[in-house]
Amino acid sequence: QKEVEQNSGPLSVPEGAIASLNCTYSDRGSQSFFWYRQYSGKSPELIMFIYSNGDKEDGRFTAQLNKASQYVSLLIRDSQPSDSATYLCAVLTLGLNSGGYQKVTFGTGTKLQVIP
Amino acid sequence: EAEVAQSPRYKITEKSQAVAFWCDPISGHATLYWYRQILGQGPELLVQFQDESVVDDSQLPKDRFSAERLKGVDSTLKIQPAELGDSAMYLCASSRLAGRGDTQYFGPGTRLTVL
Numbered sequence: 001q002k003e004v005e006q007n008s009g010p011l012s013v014p015e016g017a018i019a020s021l022n023c024t025y026s027d028r029g030s031q032s033f034f035w036y037r038q039y040s041g042k043s044p045e046l047i048m049f050i051y052s053n054g055d056k057e058d059g060r061f062t063a064q065l066n067k068a069s070q071y072v073s074l075l076i077r078d079s080q081p082s083d084s085a086t087y088l089c090a091v092l093t094l095g096l097n098s099g100g101y102q103k104v105t106f107g108t109g110t111k112l113q114v115i116p
Numbered sequence: 117e118a119e120v121a122q123s124p125r126y127k128i129t130e131k132s133q134a135v136a137f138w139c140d141p142i143s144g145h146a147t148l149y150w151y152r153q154i155l156g157q158g159p160e161l162l163v164q165f166q167d168e169s170v171v172d173d174s175q176l177p178k179d180r181f182s183a184e185r186l187k188g189v190d191s192t193l194k195i196q197p198a199e200l201g202d203s204a205m206y207l208c209a210s211s212r213l214a215g216r217g218d219t220q221y222f223g224p225g226t227r228l229t230v231l
Contacts, residue, residue, distance in 0.1 A: 004158075034219075043207055043222040044159065088158055090220075101171040104149075104220060106158035 003027065004091050006107035014115050019076040021110050023089030026070070031102070032092040033065055033072045037085045038109065044088055047074070079114045086111045118142040120223035122208050128229045134196035137226045141190070141210030149220065150183055150193050151207040159207055165191065198230045 005024045013019045023033075032051040036044035050056045050063040050072065062075040072091075076083055086109040092102050121140040129135050141148050146167050151159035162181065164172040168188040176183065180199070185191040195202055205227050209220040 008156075041227075043205075043225045045222070046219050049219065090158075101164065101166060103161060103164060103172055105161070106151075108156070108158045 002107075003093075003105045004089055004107035006087075006089050006110045008108055009111040010113050011110055012113045012115055013079050015079060015081060017079050019079045019083065019112055019114070021074040021076070021087050021089075021112065023072045023074075023091075023107055024070055025072070025089075025091045027091070027093045028067075028070065030070075030091045030093045033063070034090040034092070034104070035061075035063060035074045036088040036090060036106075037083075038088055039085045047087075076112075079112075081114045081116050084112055084114045120208055120210055120221055122206075122223035122226055124226055125224060126227045126229075128231065129198050130231050131200055132197040134194065135198050135228065136195075137193045137206050137208075137228075139191045139193070139208030139223060141208070142221055145210035145212050145221075146188075147211045147218075148185060148191050149209040149211075150191070151209065153205040153207055153225075155204075162193070195228075198228075200230050203228055203230045 003026050034049045035047045037047050038044045048058050048063050050065045056063045060077045064073045088109045089107040090104050092104050123138050148165045150162045152162050153159045162176045163183045165185045168185050183193045205225045207225045208223045211218045211220045
């Protein structure tokens with residue numbers, strides 16, 4: 001089982017619709033959860049992070065966390081063609097091989113296509 | 117706005133050659149990460165530094181890869197000898213501390229092509 005799992009997509013949504021991106025993780029001790037956006041050929045850029053159960057909203061983006069189900073999601077409202085990118089889920093966990101230092105593990109990403 | 121700097125942006129080399137990548141984190145960031153990202157996959161952690169100390173290099177292929185951060189500021193990642201399978205994007209990121217909500221900021225990356 002992969003530590004962080006995402007559907008690779010592509011996920012296609014029409015412009016103006018809500019895009020829903022999902023991520024599951026295997027380590028119950030994971031503490032923080034991040035969503036990054038990555039345009040083709042570019043480096044990841046942070047959209048938002050969440051570490052408490054529930055919802056966290058930032059503009060058109062809402063992150064949702066359910067630690068009992070080990071599930072985190074990202075909703076993008078009013079999707080725009082400029083939102084077309086790969087969305088990476090990242091999970092921060094206590095690193096057993098790193099002397100207690102926390103490490104971040106990335107999923108493989110979900111490719112989102114917003115159709116005009 | 118402070119940014120993570122990386123160089124070179126692109127590198128083409130032949131297999132068996134040596135290559136080196138440089139990263140300068142955001143000023144004051146104690147934690148520095150090197151990731152490798154193969155096309156279509158997520159970033160994979162190669163090595164993590166806390167100041168000048170390596171805290172995680174469990175996924176670093178130590179027979180050919182080495183990394184250092186001698187003064188706890190900038191860092192160099194080296195591959196010797198390069199192999200065809202090393203073709204990837206090499207990403208450097210930094211954060212103030214490896215904390216619960218601490219954000220990693222990524223540099224622009226180095227695209228390596230091994231021929």
